[in-house]
Amino acid sequence: MSRPRPMFAPQAPRIVAVLCLVLATFIVVPAQAAVGPFTGYLMAHFTGESATGEQIYVAHSDDGLHWTDLNNGSPALVSTVGTRGVRDPAIVRSPAGDRYWIVATDLRIGSGTSWDNAANRGSTSLVVWESTDLVNWSAPRLLSVAAGISTAGNAWAPEAIYDPASSQYILYWATNSTVNGVRKHRIWYSRTTDFRSVTAPQIYINRAGSQGIIDTQIIEVPNSVGGWRYYRASGDGQLTIEAANSVLGSWTRLGDLSHMGLTGSDVEGPMWTRFNDRDQWTLWLDQYATGRGYMPLTSTNLGSTQNFTRTTAYNLGGTRKRHGSILNLTAAEESRVLARWPSTAANRLQSYNFQDRYVRHANFDVRIDPNVSPAADAQFRLVPGLAGSGTISFQSVNFPGYYLRHQNNDFVLAANDGGATFTADATFRRVAGLADSSWSSFQSYNFPDRYIRHYSYLLRLDPVATAAERADATFRLTS
Template sequence: MSRVLPRVGALLAAVALLFTSWSVATDRRAEALEPFTGYLMAHFIGEQATGEQIYLAHSRDGLHWTDLNNGAPVLLSTVGTRGVRDPALVRSPAGDRYWIIATDLRIANGTSWSDAANNGSRSLVVWESADLVNWSAPRLLDVAGAIPGAGDAWAPEAIHDPATGDYVVYWATNATLNGVKKHRIYYTRTKDFRTTTAPVLYIDRAGTQGIIDTQIVESPTSVGGYRYYRASGDGQITVEGANSVLGAWTRIGDLSHLGITGSQVEGPMWMRFNGRDQWALWLDQYSSGRGYMPVLSTNLGSTRNFQTTTDYNLGGTRKRHGSILNLTSAEEGRVLGKWGATTPVNRIQSYNFQDRYVRHADFDVRIDPNVSPVQDSQFRVVPGLVGSGTVSIQSTNYPGYYLRHYNYDFVLAADDGTATFKADATFRQVAGLASSSWSSFQSYNHPDRYIRHYSYLLRLDPITDAAGRADATFRLTG
């Protein structure tokens, strides 16, 4: 025994050293994520048919943004309510795993805010990726089901907790506690965004004051005196500081001295500027419908350091409650390679009625002269929603809406994420049937049929004669 014990001790010491080395390596891999070169914003745009889905925007300076994917959604929820709001981007410390978590809510389907708050989904929608561009199918994660009387699970966020090596997921739930029904912030822990611990009350304001839309940012050098800062919508936009994610939080102040209150803005969204200790706190101006505005600070330890600015631009779509991820050069390259190219805007001109162009009108599709507004006749011919070497035809003034056939008639419709929609909205662009210098569009799922006009309405028909060939021939113009 006297010879065995030293060997066991040596083995245990080696195992301990291995785990210590792994932990240090993980921290070093996290440090290796820097330097950051750009920014990625995940957001939704509103309550229209495709507005409550995942949209992305990119910025090089953190203030001036460009819509990705031509302003169309990049991910669609096909689970739960089939709509998502308030997306949060989460990166693992090692930079080898990413998640998007979002509120499972779709107001566009006719749900009232009262029903959504009192009888809504208690799950979050989760996507997962290894590279930030190829995402899993969405899945539901029940986080609030164990909260007695829970009416919803809104505005989720997540942050890695270095003290425990897992993630703290936190969100707002409307429930009755101590005789008061209101939104409070709860949290749970997870390592994989698949299984979670039981929900725990995290933030509860006094009396009947509810709280929602909390987001935490880390200050690695503890500028202002704290390691972490959080901003919350609780009647004001309240800023607090702490030195651990689940530690004691100290109220620092609010933004009322800037004329900014919770009755005007919501969805506080933190962003640390790359390469310097300066932050932007983006606020969604929901009451005026103007989307996000930034307030800037170099010291989060006092809200008196926050300043408004007019030097920003949010691109073509209205940005609603989301989150911002600082990007490394490699991440930025992948994101822009996938969604950064801007497809030209075209009009689709008829071959045999050259004063007429394809346009949508009340979501029906036809060819007309003198289209007004002209945006109704502007489209982007983008890579097909299904099948290599194919195209889909996306509206410019209704991002996420495509020309699709339905019972061989054409409509402009929102991508609903189904395989049927994708096939109906996909075509092969081939040499024009009436002139090889023009184009015709062959159906992907009915290859014996082509897009053609008939009595000026667009149809999907077999083409059997010269008149049909002329009707099925078009030209893309600038």
């Protein structure tokens, strides 16, 4: 559960600022050895408290360290239930590999909800999607998990792991509630077989005194490398590592990461994954305090916290990745994922009559400029039109989920709010250039007598009649 950074939410109490509400992680289930071999990796995450940031984003990696944003950096799944925002999604694969679930926090801070309200009067349900192929998902549904907890204020940062001892999934999450006179976040759990009905919640992890805990994630280690079958990392003031031989058994504290200069004041949102081709593991930690996103620690033996090492050989792609999760992919799963959420090449729009100038956004206004810096301000992806087939929309490269749209005949770069007006305003038909048929012009979808053109270097939506206006409305797509 990615907590807010003080610079973005100075009003948030410190106890809540410690939140790790990030995309709950893709869980490796015990039977996955029967599912493999694995060839790639899929990460799910959210990006922050922007207009579209609290939804589910996906990224792909060949090696587990270098990531490419899928779906052009736009959300892959959007919640339409509860608060209409999701954070911390966990992806769970069935032991047979024939069913998948995404379970996520029902929370949308970007809508104006305060952290205090979210922690004490928030949703006590989780958001669930279901799939049989990892790419075609059901409509989201709410799963009530914490309503039965007296004084429950929320249900955050869910995770799940299959428990072979009971042939059920152990679904666990953080709830802020008062127990024995102490109000704080504890980890609770329920059992489920289908993520539709759950058993009565029970306390899973309860730290001593007033110490709360929000983030925790478990990974199963084949052959018990390091001496234990399961390891879990938790954000509880430190980044604490524990081990056990059964999911609901007794856990032994192995230590924390303070010897590496990493505490709960620095990092959160622990996210485990195992490399596909070797007995080596990565523990990703969200550097929420500095806003630098995830950093990886690697280890070939999780039995001691002294075995973790830092690495700089990684790249997280273009989007900011908050409390996410990683699923090891089979070749078939990888093929489906890459086909379902491809990434489109970036383009620039060059002016026909000012050929040293390109369409760019600056402070969310849109104009044509020479020598654009940063270069990504002038880069857009031509994606299928938001309003329908045969049309296109211009999505920003460095602000995924933001599109060029007209507004009162002016152009702005704005986040897709999903509304019908935005959809129409951000959709165009690409036609032969009005001044030169080897170039292109872009006709408005909802005002077909108007075209994208520049006027005094500012982008506008206007009717076009004169030769000068036709030149102003002509552009070339370049790399």
